[in-house]
Amino acid sequence: MGVHSAQSLTAPPRSPREERHGSIALRSSEDVAAIERAGAAVAAALELAEFAVRAGATTLDVDAAVRTALAAAGAEPAFVNYPHPTGGPAFPAAACVSVGNEVVHGVPAARTLRAGELVSIDVGARVGGWCADAAVTVAVPGSSDAAALEAFIADAWETLHAGIALMQPGQRWSDIADRMQRVAFGRGHGMVEGWHGHGIGRAVHESPQAPSMVTTGLRTDRDFTLLPGMVLAVEPILVMGAHGIVGTDGCATGVPAQVGADGWTVRVADGLVAAHVEHTVAVTRSGPRILTRRTRAARETRTDGGRSLPG
Secondary structure, three states, X not given: OOEEOOOXXXXXXXXXXXXXXXXXXXXXXXXXXXXXXXXXXXHHHHHHHHHHOOOOOEHHHHHHHHHHHHHXXXXXXXXXXXXXXXXXXXXXXXXXXXXXXXXXXOOOOOOEOOOOOEEEEEEEEEEOOEEEEEEEEEEOOXXXXXXXXXXXXXXXXXXXXXXXXXXXXXXXXXXXXXXXHHHHHHOOOEEEOOEEEXXXXXXXXXXEEEOOOOXXXXXXXXXXXXXXXXXXXXXXXXXXXXXOEEOOOOOEEOEOOEEOOOOOXXXXXXXXXXXXXXXXXXXXXXXXEEOOXXXXXXXXXXXXXXXXXXX
């Protein structure tokens, strides 16, 4: 679940075992293992939800699949009753299900899916007091444009995994964001403005913000150095039909997005299409460790002869 730059991040009291680096928690190996148990539940829910994406199904059907999988895993859905950042109605579902030009936080409803639509599914789960968060984007089967849609989704996964590969101790986050925007823009896509990845642990949203492209604010105020024990939800959101622009200072101009009348669903302009992918990742002394890895990661591989991107 992406967090807007203006949204406050709150977390419950932290264990005495947790160290701090500024406002960013450094998790123990036991903590990381606990988050990975929540990550396994998220991965299982996303796999089942993908099977629910078909023409004639509703976004409520997708949410029902997520609830079923989380219950089977003994996990609590982390998004149900998630408080609205400005005091509106709490989020009502276990999954954010966003369709077409919807970017994030789509509220499941009776909307019927049609062949060729892109559906982004974002799931958070809590197990034993620890949270994990991940997202996938899938195309509703049956479209004559299936190859182009799958290539766009593969570009989103390539962007994410390019960033994850750089998540080594000592790396600045701005360099990781720069790498992700270079991949996305190099593939001819834009990226959504104002919505970010984030720290995760006892709460779904914790410090720091972890944007997927470079902004002036990241360079001047919000950059940070990765250290072993940091756990981040990394989530680039690509937009097909828009083109990324990078200024001479290396900062990017994103695609504007707005929150809809329901207070949750975020959209880009009509005629554009978004793909949202996400993993929860721990920084270890030996490099990045994906905590929401799916057993069936075929959708995270390129279909045009490019390199495989393990999920």
